[in-house]
Amino acid sequence: MVSDTIIRLMNEQITKEQYASQLYLSMSAWFYSQDLEGVANYFRVQSKEELMHADKMFDYINNVGGQVVLDEVAKPPHEFSGAQDIFEQALEHERLVTKSIFNIVKAANDEGDFATTSFLQWFINEQVEEESSASLLVTKIKMVKDNPSALYLFDQELAQRVFTPAAEN
Ligand SMILES: [Fe+2]
Ligand SMILES: [Fe+2]
Incomplete structure (x- = not known):
């Protein structure tokens, strides 16, 4: 039902999601090192x-009779020039992931693989969010600039985020 090409692209996407997780965990670590625990929490949740x-892609590949083949996950950066730099990189990264998912959708469309396009619909919506x-946070961190009390409030706001696996379905 699902071609080898699509299985390969989905496997590559697993690696990309794992890298995104590493990247956000590294960003989280940077914020912990700056004592901005709220922002650190935000990225830690994002990493999860x-x-x-x-994991969703892992299940899908198995469900359609493919084999998951894991790859090396690249080392994420750990030096950042500041909070704004991190938020801009995070937005940039999400845009890359969106492109990558769109590429799989396009390939699946071309093959008439409706199972994969239907599966990836969830990811398309997720990328919009x-x-x-990410773009909202870039705007907010620009507003904060070097104002310590604004940064304190921003940190408090991001401390509220909790990981909810149910929201992923
Ligand atoms: Fe993702
Ligand atoms: Fe993401």
């Missing part, structure tokens, strides 16, 4: 969400 994405929240 990315693993859930990889991811890009929207």
Whole structure:
């Protein structure tokens, strides 16, 4: 039902989701090192969400009779020039992931593989949300600039985020 090409692209996507998880965990670590625990929490939750994405794809490949083949996950950066730099990189990264998912959808469409396009619909919607929240945070961190009390409030706000696996379904 699902071609080898699509299985290969889905396997590559698993690696990309795992890398996104590593990247956000590294960003989280940077914020912990700056004592911005709320922002660190936000990225830690984000990191877990990315693993859930990889997990969903893992299940899909198995369900359609393919084999999951794991790859090396690249080392994420750990030096950042500041909070704004991180939020901009996160937004940039989400845009890359969106492109990558769109590529699989396009390939699946060309093959008339409706099972995969239907499965990936969830990811398309998810990317709309991811890009929207990443872009909102870029705007907010620009407003904060070097104002310590604004940064304190921003950190408090992001401390509220909790990981909810149910929201992933
Ligand atoms: Fe993802
Ligand atoms: Fe993401």
